Amino acid sequence: VQQTIGIIGGGQLGRYLCRSARALGFRTIVMTAEPEPPAASDADRILPGAADDLEMTETLLREADIVTFEIEAVGPAVLERLAAADAAGTVSVRPGAGVLAILRNKASQKRWVAAQGLPTAPFRVFDDAHAALTPATLAGFDLPLVQKAQVGGYDGRGVHILRSAADLERLLPGPCLVEDFVEHVAELAILVARGGDGEVRCYDPVALRFEPDHHILDQVLAPAVLAPALADRCRSLACATVQALGGVGVFALELFLTPADEIIINEISPRVHNAGHLSLEACRTSQFEQHIRAVAGLALGSTELERPAAMRNLLWRGVVAPAQRLPPTLPGNSARIHWYDKTEGRPWRKMGHLTALGDSAAAAAAEAERACQAILTLTNGACG
Amino acid sequence: VQQTIGIIGGGQLGRYLCRSARALGFRTIVMTAEPEPPAASDADRILPGAADDLEMTETLLREADIVTFEIEAVGPAVLERLAAADAAGTVSVRPGAGVLAILRNKASQKRWVAAQGLPTAPFRVFDDAHAALTPATLAGFDLPLVQKAQVGGYDGRGVHILRSAADLERLLPGPCLVEDFVEHVAELAILVARGGDGEVRCYDPVALRFEPDHHILDQVLAPAVLAPALADRCRSLACATVQALGGVGVFALELFLTPADEIIINEISPRVHNAGHLSLEACRTSQFEQHIRAVAGLALGSTELERPAAMRNLLWRGVVAPAQRLPPTLPGNSARIHWYDKTEGRPWRKMGHLTALGDSAAAAAAEAERACQAILTLTNGACG
Numbered sequence: 001v002q003q004t005i006g007i008i009g010g011g012q013l014g015r016y017l018c019r020s021a022r023a024l025g026f027r028t029i030v031m032t033a034e035p036e037p038p039a040a041s042d043a044d045r046i047l048p049g050a051a052d053d054l055e056m057t058e059t060l061l062r063e064a065d066i067v068t069f070e071i072e073a074v075g076p077a078v079l080e081r082l083a084a085a086d087a088a089g090t091v092s093v094r095p096g097a098g099v100l101a102i103l104r105n106k107a108s109q110k111r112w113v114a115a116q117g118l119p120t121a122p123f124r125v126f127d128d129a130h131a132a133l134t135p136a137t138l139a140g141f142d143l144p145l146v147q148k149a150q151v152g153g154y155d156g157r158g159v160h161i162l163r164s165a166a167d168l169e170r171l172l173p174g175p176c177l178v179e180d181f182v183e184h185v186a187e188l189a190i191l192v193a194r195g196g197d198g199e200v201r202c203y204d205p206v207a208l209r210f211e212p213d214h215h216i217l218d219q220v221l222a223p224a225v226l227a228p229a230l231a232d233r234c235r236s237l238a239c240a241t242v243q244a245l246g247g248v249g250v251f252a253l254e255l256f257l258t259p260a261d262e263i264i265i266n267e268i269s270p271r272v273h274n275a276g277h278l279s280l281e282a283c284r285t286s287q288f289e290q291h292i293r294a295v296a297g298l299a300l301g302s303t304e305l306e307r308p309a310a311m312r313n314l315l316w317r318g319v320v321a322p323a324q325r326l327p328p329t330l331p332g333n334s335a336r337i338h339w340y341d342k343t344e345g346r347p348w349r350k351m352g353h354l355t356a357l358g359d360s361a362a363a364a365a366a367e368a369e370r371a372c373q374a375i376l377t378l379t380n381g382a383c384g
Numbered sequence: 385v386q387q388t389i390g391i392i393g394g395g396q397l398g399r400y401l402c403r404s405a406r407a408l409g410f411r412t413i414v415m416t417a418e419p420e421p422p423a424a425s426d427a428d429r430i431l432p433g434a435a436d437d438l439e440m441t442e443t444l445l446r447e448a449d450i451v452t453f454e455i456e457a458v459g460p461a462v463l464e465r466l467a468a469a470d471a472a473g474t475v476s477v478r479p480g481a482g483v484l485a486i487l488r489n490k491a492s493q494k495r496w497v498a499a500q501g502l503p504t505a506p507f508r509v510f511d512d513a514h515a516a517l518t519p520a521t522l523a524g525f526d527l528p529l530v531q532k533a534q535v536g537g538y539d540g541r542g543v544h545i546l547r548s549a550a551d552l553e554r555l556l557p558g559p560c561l562v563e564d565f566v567e568h569v570a571e572l573a574i575l576v577a578r579g580g581d582g583e584v585r586c587y588d589p590v591a592l593r594f595e596p597d598h599h600i601l602d603q604v605l606a607p608a609v610l611a612p613a614l615a616d617r618c619r620s621l622a623c624a625t626v627q628a629l630g631g632v633g634v635f636a637l638e639l640f641l642t643p644a645d646e647i648i649i650n651e652i653s654p655r656v657h658n659a660g661h662l663s664l665e666a667c668r669t670s671q672f673e674q675h676i677r678a679v680a681g682l683a684l685g686s687t688e689l690e691r692p693a694a695m696r697n698l699l700w701r702g703v704v705a706p707a708q709r710l711p712p713t714l715p716g717n718s719a720r721i722h723w724y725d726k727t728e729g730r731p732w733r734k735m736g737h738l739t740a741l742g743d744s745a746a747a748a749a750a751e752a753e754r755a756c757q758a759i760l761t762l763t764n765g766a767c768g
Contacts (some may be wrong), residue, residue: 002709019407021427025723043408207486284741298713306690325386327681328408339409357668 002027003045005292006064006091008078009071009148010037012340012350013272013288016280017070018042020288031060038340039070052078061085062287066092068249068295072104072270073152079104092321093268094295095194095247102245103270107150112263116244118237120265123179125150129172135165144181147172148257159215160232182264184256188224189275190238193250193290198299200242201290203283203303205234206275207361208254214348217274219368220311221361222282230261237263244269250291252276274313274350277300281336281355282309302332310364312372314352326352326378335371351383386411388428389676390448390475390491391456392435392462394421396724396734398426400664400672402426408676415444422724423454423679429631433692433736436462450476456488456654463488469475472709476644478679479654486629487654491534491561497649500628502621504649507563509534512555519549520537528747531556544600552602564649570639572608573659574622577634577674580681584626585674587667587687590659591745592638603752604695605745608664614645620654621647629654634675636660658697658734665720665739668694691741694748696756697717698736698767700729710736719755735767 005021007014018028019042030043033050036173040046045063046165049056052075060067067082083097083237099231102112107125114120125130129147149158149172161181181220187210191203207224210217226234238253245251245268252273254266276287285293293300314337328337352372358364376384389405391398394416401428402412414427417434424430429447433440436459444451451466459468467481486496491509498504510516513531533542533556544556545565571594575587591608594601610618622637629652630634636657638650660671668683669677677684698721712721719740726735738755742748760768 014541021405025709025725160633293713298711300714301713302718325409327682329677329685331683334686341409 003065003105003296004029006031006042006060006067008032008060008067008069008074010034010039010043010046011070012038012338013070014039015340016044016286016288017068017272017291018044020286020292024289024292024298026292026295029060029063030073031056036341036343038342039208041341051075053239054078054081054267057081061091064091066094068094068291069100069271072100074104074156076099076101078256092295092297095245095248095249095251095337099245099247099270101267102280105150105266106148106153107175110177110179113268115239116241118241118244118265119263119347121146121179123177125177127175129176129178131172133162133168133178138165138168141178142180145178146181146297147176147178150175150177161215183258184264185259186224186257186383187266188226188234188255188263189220189273190234190253190255190258191250191273191279191287191303192238192253192274193287193294193300193303194242194246194248195300196248198243199300200239201300202238203236203276203279203287204305205231206278208275215343216311216313216315216348216350218315219365220275220278221365222278222305222309225361225363225372226257230257233263237265238366241265241268249294250276250287256361272351277338277353278311278355279308280338281357282307307358308361308364309355309357309360310356310368311353312368313350314339314354314372314375316347316349316351317376317382317384318345318347326375326383329369330374333367333374335368337371337375345382387449387680388447390414390415390424390451391427391445392416392444392451392453392458394423394427396419396422396431397454397672398423399426399671399724401452401656401675402428404672404676408673408680410676410680412765413444415440420725421728422726425721425725435459438465439460441465445475445590447714448475450478450679452478452675453484453566453655456484457538458488460485475556476679476681479629479633479635483629483631483654485768486650490537492534493652494561494563497652500625500693502625502628502649503647505530505563505566505595507561509561511559513560513562517546517552517555519552522549522552525562526564529562531560531562534559534561534577536595541699545599555743562707563584566640566650567642568648570608570641571650572610572618572639572641572647573604573657574618574637574639574672574673575634575657575660575663575687576622576626576637577678577687578626578630578632579670579684580632582627583684584623585684585687586619586622586688587660587663587671589615589639590661592676600699600732600734602697602699603749604659604662605749606662606689606693607745609745610641614641614647617647621649625649625652633678634660634671655757661722661737662669662695662739663674664692664722665741666691692743692745692748693737693739693741694745694752695737696752697734698723698738698756699764700731700733700735701760701766701768702729702731706707710759710767714755714758717751717755719752721755721759729766
């Protein structure tokens with residue numbers, strides 16, 4: 001009988017998970033409340049429910065042999081229900097409800113990272129930053145600071161940088177943590193897969209570039225230009241972190257590289273990640289196939305980067321949407337364009353991404369930039 | 385609006401065409417009379433009709449923007465209807481009904497190849513071999529000879545080798561051609577893509593091995609071990625042949641390499657081919673994505689072989705079928721196994737294939753062999 005993999009969340013990450021699952025012979029069922037989820041094109045079934053929908057979770061548990069996640073912001077009651085089902089042996093929950101419970105909340109994530117003795121920025125946790133952070137109390141902190149919402153941050157939302165007292169006027173509401181701003185020369189990411197047998201395999205570290213005003217991931221380059229010893233330290237740190245977590249699946253670590261060559265953990269995601277999209281074209285095993293292999297108990301695939309690559313996110317630029325369907329390749333350009341088939345635009349929403357390969361990351365970046373410029377023209381500035 | 389690609393034929397070739405089409409943003413509709421077509425897992429819609437079903441062709445033409453083929457044995461009336469629709473501009477038929485009309489029949493294919501002055505074995509065409517080939521008339525021929533059915537040959541069916549007068553007892557019935565047996569040191573194949581703009585791109589030549597008793601493709605190695613000048617001659621011959629044909633899409637040429645280093649065309653297929661399956665894992669652009677790019681008018685992708693590879697077909701061995709679903713990877717082996725989800729076994733039916741990568745084609749072949757042995761064990765000798 002064909003096994004069914006249930007996925008909580010139905011965005012683009014879910015789409016590529018479904019695509020890999022089908023190629024490996026699995027059926028997929030996706031739970032999402034989005035009206036036009038990108039995963040619908042590749043899922044065998046959509047369950048219309050949000051990630052805190054207990055009733056729909058019961059349906060998911062009846063149909064799925066394995067449950068995994070494309071988002072970490074899963075409701076606590078749903079997580080408890082999944083943990084109970086996994087313990088009862090009726091379903092495999094991967095990477096594991098316990099790991100998700102630690103990582104879904106940035107305060108508990110930070111506490112876990114610090115308790116492990118892993119390198120991370122000093123931080124304080126607040127139930128309500130408005131009460132704690134005022135011009136009067138700010139004297140007790142060294143600016144700049146970074147305020148992060150404890151739950152639900154995504155695509156640059158949920159992060160606020162405090163450079164001066166004036167930035168207090170735009171504090172994020174609700175439970176948050178505040179951490180020291182880490183001076184850095186680069187932001188890096190590294191994907192790590194952990195198999196059902198405990199084997200851990202790292203991908204090569206990649207370099208992240210963010211859109212400066214909205215702090216949205218804009219470009220990923222692979223490989224990151226790093227001294228070999230530094231790249232090895234990234235891999236060791238990432239492997240040790242995922243071993244300590246003990247979950248099964250693909251994880252993403254976002255890292256800061258400081259001027260003193262320290263590597264600081266910024267965030268850990270218990271799932272495939274935007275920083276790993278280029279693995280679809282550039283790596284022997286994509287992060288999506290790797291995640292499915294891991295959660296299904298198959299042997300992990302090679303993480304080898306076969307060719308330098310550059311990924312660019314295609315963001316909604318907040319102007320009129322293009323009416324026509326956009327092409328997956330452009331004449332005279334080798335970049336592969338992925339559109340997520342989102343019909344509703346929102347400012348800075350990720351509408352798609354593209355990946356270019358090259359003889360070097362710089363050459364790939366140049367090809368990707370040409371493709372982005374062409375898409376901006378093609379969409380009259382709507383997207384690029 | 386999303387474009388729809390119609391595919392005539394719904395086997396494993398159709399499945400991977402559908403998968404690539406979806407990944408490139410197209411909708412797919414597959415016309416096939418098979419009750420459990422492998423393409424059903426990846427097609428958006430199945431039209432239940434054989435490749436000579438005129439009525440279902442009308443439905444296909446109403447829904448599809450582009451029509452292409454995973455089989456060449458399309459009915460003449462269907463081809464005429466498709467040609468008319470293409471000429472009227474209501475649909476794009478790719479590679480083109482005219483090209484298919486030449487290649488679908490091995491007699492007209494042979495005549496075309498010979499008329500172009502391309503190298504091929506001497507041949508004679510017969511409406512009925514039984515009448516022409518008898519022990520009495522055989523004195524006029526030099527044995528061995530190869531008899532090929534004009535239409536519908538596939539997977540070793542439709543080819544009969546005459547080594548002695550005794551082989552006359554198993555002549556294929558119906559219209560056929562008879563050609564000189566070409567003494568050869570290797571059988572090769574080469575995939576060629578021709579884009580809508582007339583650009584032609586060759587893949588690297590691969591080496592074919594056939595199951596000796598049933599003449600079914602058993603193993604493909606990439607790259608074929610050839611002197612560079614010989615590989616270049618293969619590419620030149622293949623490109624020239626496809627340019628002369630003038631169609632749009634992926635074509636496969638099967639070639640004989642003679643002891644005198646001559647390259648002789650054995651067969652031309654106007655479609656993706658079993659010899660190109662390893663392109664899924666080993667090439668920058670798979671034959672399936674390349675075909676969809678070509679027929680949809682997109683730029684062709686790179687045909688680069690990224691890594692030596694070996695493909696093995698997984699054939700039904702005619703014993704009891706395994707009840708359980710078979711896995712897509714095996715512990716301790718890096719081969720990627722593709723199962724076609726065919727529930728009905730027939731002797732020597734292609735039930736799946738696997739691809740192993742390696743530092744050399746020989747290393748990949750060894751890894752593939754280990755995987756085949758493991759599958760034979762796993763299936764109690766049913767498949768491997």
